[in-house]
Amino acid sequence: RLRRRRAGAGGLETAPPRQTPRDEYDLGIGYMQRRDYALAEQTMRNFTQKYPNDPMIGDAQYWLGESLYQRQQYRDAAEIFLTVTTKHDKSSKAADALLRLGQSLAALKEKEAACAAFGEVTRKYPRASVGVKTAVDKEQKRVKC
Template sequence: MIQTFRSIAVALLATAAVMIVLPEGARAQDAADMFVRLNRLEGQVRELSGQVEQLQHQNRQLMQTLQRFQEDVEFRFQEGGGAGRSGATTPRTQPAPAPAPQRRGDAFDPTAAPAAPGAPRNLGEAPVNTANSATGGVAIIGDDPAPGAGTPLDINSLAREAMAASAPTARSGPSIAATGSANPAQDYETAVALLRQRQYDAAEMGLRQFLQSHPRDRLVPDATFFLGETYYQRKRYNEAAEQYLKLATDYPSAGRAPEGLLKLGQALNAIGAREQACATFAEVTRKYPQAPGAVRQATERERARC
């Protein structure tokens, strides 16, 4: 800025010197040129003055920002328990503890009676039956939390809890109209043949159509098992487990019931419900001690992995 004013002064002095030595006509021309130059110089001076004011304003803003930043840092340091510039610390105000909720005198407290009916329990844990003594010592489904201890196990609720935890909304196939033929055995054999040929989608459609067309046929348990197989082979383990569970609960005396219970445990294991799967394998041994040798051997192999 000072250098600019110096340049302007030098220019004025040079112009005055030239006007002294020049003739009168040249002086008039030079006076006009000097007037134009002076106007330009004044404009430049005004522009430079505006820039100086703008820079001063920005400088003040930066100083204010820096001061606020320093005050904020000092406040945070004091808030955290450190000493500020003044050497004093600002104690942090602790929020007042929330008042404990009032409990009714007749309300059920599960922590006081964890074995009472209705108390919460972990997934797959069988509820304790407090009424066992009132029934004359007769075992009731689900009264022993340790599977394989010689008491019945509620496979239905155990498996459904595991399936709900792994896939709350399991897929289901489209609705099939009951348009089977008048020969149930032929419909069944056709669908099973498709399964053996690994045409799982077609086999599923055929078996579901058979089950809807002939719901009371003697082959329904086997068809239910093989419908589960069509899902299992396609890694649709939740839907497979549903069919195996239906076989185990609705047709426990069917010839394929032991194998269906074994496959139920394998499907549960595939969806990550290992604890429920191990309980199911133990139930195969307890419930079907006379199961076919292949089923018993496969069950023992699965139990060894638990």
């Protein structure tokens, strides 16, 4: 939606639309889809700071962690994924975050903690998607839990 206001000399000038939390979240998702992880990180960080009580906060945190994970910043990613699984454990991305937490820990050579995270996924989220459960299974074998 563009708001129009009169400009001088009879022309029309358009004002940028106001951004809603959803617009900002979608912008971050767009950056993720384009694999522009630095801009995705920046956008999701802004989102989490500006809208800490938004219903999408858990998902935004997950994507923030994912933007770090994709750039192999495993320690920072692990901290973010841990936040999702503890503070936003009802988020639609909570099971994915716990899986990614395990993968981040495995990448940091913290096998015991990684295996604990993988084991926790199906216990804490018995209704996790088949994709998540399959990935957990694969990771447990890869890390030799």
